[in-house]
Amino acid sequence: DAGVTQSPTHLIKTRGQQVTLRCSPKSGHDTVSWYQQALGQGPQFIFQYYEEEERQRGNFPDRFSGHQFPNYSSELNVNALLLGDSALYLCASSLVGLIYEQYFGPGTRLTVT
């Protein structure tokens, strides 16, 4: 049983560009959350998707957007990249009834130059 998978593993972008990160949840999971983790800090919640809708959003600007597909996979899009967007982006999946038992992927390391 594959766990949560994310792609790509690493990514280098230039300021002002746009990026799309992808996540496939653990088999059987229906909810996907995205987190941003800066170096030396704990993960910070970006948003969560359930039934293809954004269910909750953290304190992130509208440059951060997402999508969930009918097969529960998800994308995170970031527009107009800033240097401060450099971080590890983590995807976590869960069952809607066990929302705090989240299974995390390995993350995508984004570097903005």
Added chain:
Amino acid sequence: DAKTTQPPSMDCAEGRAANLPCNHSTISGNEYVYWYRQIHSQGPQYIIHGLKNNETNEMASLIITEDRKSSTLILPHATLRDTAVYYCIVRVARGGSNYKLTFGKGTLLTVNP
């Protein structure tokens, strides 16, 4: 969410028990204590959670004080692979519209040979 306080770092000898404390003096009656850990360069991993009774699973034991103002995560026989940042999170398990996990800085546990 109840605020949690954890020591920034701890050391443990391999094969010995690791006892990681967490203070959550403002915890409410319907809030659970969750523990996650993050091994370097990996996504966080769910370990265990509990409400008021002690809990044990294949990874660890969770001891919650009778007044629920603090808890201890116990790794009974720590190995080098248990070196990680351990996060204590307090959340309502069900209900409401707040679905996110709020990570602090956690405790860096270093298991020494």
